[in-house]
Amino acid sequence: MDRVLSVTNHKGGVGKTTTAVNIAYAFAEAGKEVLLIDLDPQGSATVHLGVRDDGSGLLYAMQNAVALPVVPTGVERLALVPAGPLFAEARQRFSGVLATELLSRCFSRTEGPWDLAIVDCPPSLDMLTLNALRVSRHVVIPVEANPLALGSLRQTVETIASARKDNRAPELLAIIVCRSHPRHRIHREVMSEIEKTFPGKVAPVVRESVALAEAPGLGLPVALYAPDSSGAADYRAVARWLWAGLFSPQSQPGRRP
Numbered sequence: 001m002d003r004v005l006s007v008t009n010h011k012g013g014v015g016k017t018t019t020a021v022n023i024a025y026a027f028a029e030a031g032k033e034v035l036l037i038d039l040d041p042q043g044s045a046t047v048h049l050g051v052r053d054d055g056s057g058l059l060y061a062m063q064n065a066v067a068l069p070v071v072p073t074g075v076e077r078l079a080l081v082p083a084g085p086l087f088a089e090a091r092q093r094f095s096g097v098l099a100t101e102l103l104s105r106c107f108s109r110t111e112g113p114w115d116l117a118i119v120d121c122p123p124s125l126d127m128l129t130l131n132a133l134r135v136s137r138h139v140v141i142p143v144e145a146n147p148l149a150l151g152s153l154r155q156t157v158e159t160i161a162s163a164r165k166d167n168r169a170p171e172l173l174a175i176i177v178c179r180s181h182p183r184h185r186i187h188r189e190v191m192s193e194i195e196k197t198f199p200g201k202v203a204p205v206v207r208e209s210v211a212l213a214e215a216p217g218l219g220l221p222v223a224l225y226a227p228d229s230s231g232a233a234d235y236r237a238v239a240r241w242l243w244a245g246l247f248s249p250q251s252q253p254g255r256r257p
Contacts, residue, residue: 003009003116003246004107006136006170009143010159011152012123015178018212018222019046019238020120022231025221026239028077033219035070035114037081039103039132040122041088049073049080051221055087062131064130070112075221079112087225094127103131116246125159133160138173138246143194145180145187145205153194172201173245176238180205203241206234 007020017040022034038058040044046053050073058081068081094102098238107117119132133139153175161169175198181187182205184227188223195202206212209231215222223232 004136006119006132007140008121010125015142021048022235023239024118032115033113034078035117037119038083043084043122046082050218053082053084055084059087062102063105067110068106099127100130104135111161136170139170140174141174142178145177145190174203176203177205181209204237
């Protein structure tokens with residue numbers, strides 16, 4: 001599969017898993033077959049979709065270079081590779097350069113009808129995130145609109161650039177500002193700096209939303225929990241924006257900017 005998108009930021013609490021789950025649902029809602037890969041041992045994306053898993057299946061797959069353990073989510077056109085606490089052992093069991101190729105080997109043995117795969121990375125820049133970057137053509141970075149976000153954003157971009165293989169690196173597709181308060185002066189200042197530093201890469205913002213905070217506890221994407229909420233509207237807008245980058249002629253399989 002050529003369309004693999006990693007959602008990553010080494011800083012936690014920026015809306016990374018919320019973004020991964022809700023853009024995955026938005027693409028599925030729009031008719032695309034989507035595979036969401038939870039690569040975070042905390043298993044937040046797994047729980048967000050109402051699935052319970054200890055992560056042993058994903059650990060076994062990466063240890064033995066076999067197909068990824070794909071499970072249904074109950075959402076049409078959206079499948080999941082679940083994670084959980086046992087998957088944390090991957091950090092101790094795998095090391096060295098070859099450890100960053102494990103997901104790629106499993107991915108090549110995984111068959112399915114998917115139009116794209118979305119990888120929810122852990123909030124760190126460790127071997128699990130490097131595995132995700134190795135298989136990805138595109139990267140999305142969620143951030144918050146505060147001054148501290150700029151430092152983590154630059155560090156994440158540097159890590160993406162360092163994940164080169166065969167002189168190629170994943171393309172930074174989008175920066176998504178989450179939990180935003182557009183009326184606040186600090187929001188406008190940070191947005192201006194991000195847009196100046198990364199022109200053409202800033203997606204529509206995702207506003208602070210009670211529904212976005214409540215939906216994970218019910219195991220639902222926000223558009224299923226509260227379809228008329230601002231959170232649902234914002235992630236649909238983000239998905240439409242990403243669509244142009246992922247499915248435009250310039251992004252067809254075999255072409256890389």
